[in-house]
Amino acid sequence: MKIAIIGGGLAGCALAWTLRQIGQEPVVYEAGPELANGASGNASGLYNPRFSALRGPDANFYAAAYSLALRSFKMFDGIDWCPTGVLHLMDTEKKEIRFHKTVTNWHWTPAHMRIVSSDEASRIAGVGLQYDALYLPDGGSVAPKKLCAAYMRDIDYRLNTSVENLEDVDADIIVLACGSAVLKFVPNLPIIPVRGQVTQVKATQLSENIKCSICYEGYFMPAKNGIHTLGATFQPDLNHSNIIKQDDQENIQKLGEAIPGLEAGLEVVEQRASIRATSRDRFPIIGPAPGQENVYVSAAHGSYGVLSSLMGAHLLADMIMDRPRCLPVDVIAALSPQRFKKRA
Ligand SMILES: Cc1cc2nc3c(=O)[nH]c(=O)nc-3n(C[C@H](O)[C@H](O)[C@H](O)COP(=O)(O)OP(=O)(O)OC[C@H]3O[C@@H](n4cnc5c(N)ncnc54)[C@H](O)[C@@H]3O)c2cc1C
Known part of the structure; x- marks a missing residue:
């Protein structure tokens, strides 16, 4: 064929x-x-299920995809697979309600998904965090x-x-x-183009201690060769992939709002913009x-x-x-x- x-x-x-x-x-x-x-x-992307409160068709799709990815990534060399774990901060009331329901309805064991207090989250992350979090110990990043x-x-x-x-x-x-x-x-x-930009920054004395990826309204990855990736902007009204300097500031600002102090002294070294397609x-x-x-x-x-x-x-x-x-x-x-x- x-x-x-x-x-x-x-x-x-x-x-x-x-x-x-x-x-x-x-x-x-x-x-x-x-x-x-x-x-x-x-250069880096998180592998992350989209968490819905109920275990409906969308949750079943992403849960199956996550499990398939964990089996498949093992087969490849040179993909920068970093299963460092991912903390999803419950930095809004909506997320707090949704993530508690996710844990109840997805039925994954605590070894693979659990709610952690801000103290435990801080210990896992290697930096002080002010929010409780949904923790996925098998999560992490690859180089798409x-x-x-x-x-x-x-x-x-x-x-x-x-x-x-x-x-x-x-x-x-x-x-x-x-x-x-x-x-x-x-x-x-109904396919909609959505522009986005990721930013790469040099690690600081504080940020180089971070041991797992952290998601909030954006995401922040542990340093690799002294460089962190953080992202990403989300602009449904833009359909170009030119670099916008302001986007780097937006990515860094979102980090500072979620983890105050971590944004201090971050020096931008690179960025990349592209268009993701989404549906209605x-x-x-x-x-x-x-x-x-x-x-x-x-x-x-x-x-x-x-x-x-x-x-x-x-x-x-x-x-x-x-x-x-x-x-x-x-x-x-x-x-x-x-x-x-x-x-x-
Ligand atoms: C800033 C940003 C950050 C992201 N972060 C993450 C993340 O952390 N984790 C995650 O899971 N996802 C992330 N995503 C989403 C993820 O990158 C996309 O969902 C994924 O790359 C889509 O893959 P694709 O193959 O459908 O599209 P694309 O990668 O866009 O591939 C489509 C390809 O088709 C080619 N093409 C177009 N027209 C034609 C044609 N007529 N003939 C031949 N070839 C053609 C294009 O050149 C392109 O290479 C991010 C996206 C963006 C923009």
């Missing part, structure tokens, strides 16, 4: 890897001069760009190849994994493209693409190869591109 994947970011590369594992030889077409040319090109390279080790791909017309693609099956450019081929999907209901769009035979979509991975791209790849591989599905029907329906169709 000839399978063409349009887009060489996390969604396209994860799918190519998954298909290769079951004996297929997909070809990836990437518009840019390198893989991970878009949102997937960040390196993960794409690892997924693609034995895969055929064409760079500088922007697909404009699906009829020009020589394939039995086409998968659209090209972020918001999916709209070129399936114009009616903020859930990925994965499945057969409406009205087009043998065309599939994997897009709108939003701010959780490290996990959702991999789980989505396994689901699409099942669909393409017509195998038993790895996810329950309600999750498949919640991800389906058909879900936005207006009911008569």
